[in-house]
Each structure stands twice: as C-alpha cells, then as structure tokens.
C-alpha cells in the first residue's frame with residue numbers, strides 16, 4: 001500500500017467505529033473491534049461449513065493472549081485524525 005489513493009481508502013475505512021489500521025512486517029491490516037455476526041453464544045461458528053477463506057486459513061499458533069499484538073506493529077492508527085496526520089507527513093502534496 002503506497003499510493004495516495006490507497007491511503008484515501010484507508011482513511012475512509014478508519015472513519016468507521018471500531019476500525020483501526022496497522023502495519024507490521026507482513027503488511028497493512030485492519031483491526032475490527034466488533035464481533036462476527038456468526039459467532040454463536042457458545043463460541044462456535046454459525047456458518048462453520050461455509051465460513052470465509054480467511055477463517056479457514058487462520059492459525060491459532062499465536063494469539064493476543066500470548067503477547068499484545070501491538071508489540072509487532074510498525075505503524076498503528078486508532079483514528080481518522082491520527083492517520084490523516086501521517087498522510088500529510090508522508091505525502092507533501094496531500095490535500096493540494
């Protein structure tokens with residue numbers, strides 16, 4: 001993710017409640033602080049047989065109970081304002 005258009009899109013994403021963005025050694029990701037609508041009260045998946053690929057590929061060798069995820073973050077934006085500040089610094093022509 002490098003272009004101004006990429007960051008404009010990311011800005012729009014972090015405008016939403018419960019959405020944060022971070023970059024670690026693998027790339028850029030969103031943190032989505034909300035429950036999946038298919039998570040059942042007993043902790044199981046309500047669409048297990050047809051769950052999205054990202055759920056199928058997820059490995060739980062490591063999780064945030066092991067160590068705070070933030071320890072591996074190179075960049076972390078909790079709000080539109082934080083990310084906008086970064087964009088203005090990164091792109092000298094931002095907003096012009």
Ligand code: SF4
Nearest residue numbers: 036038039045051055
């Ligand atoms: S496995 Fe995926 S679809 Fe199922 S509850 Fe978890 S996040 Fe939701």
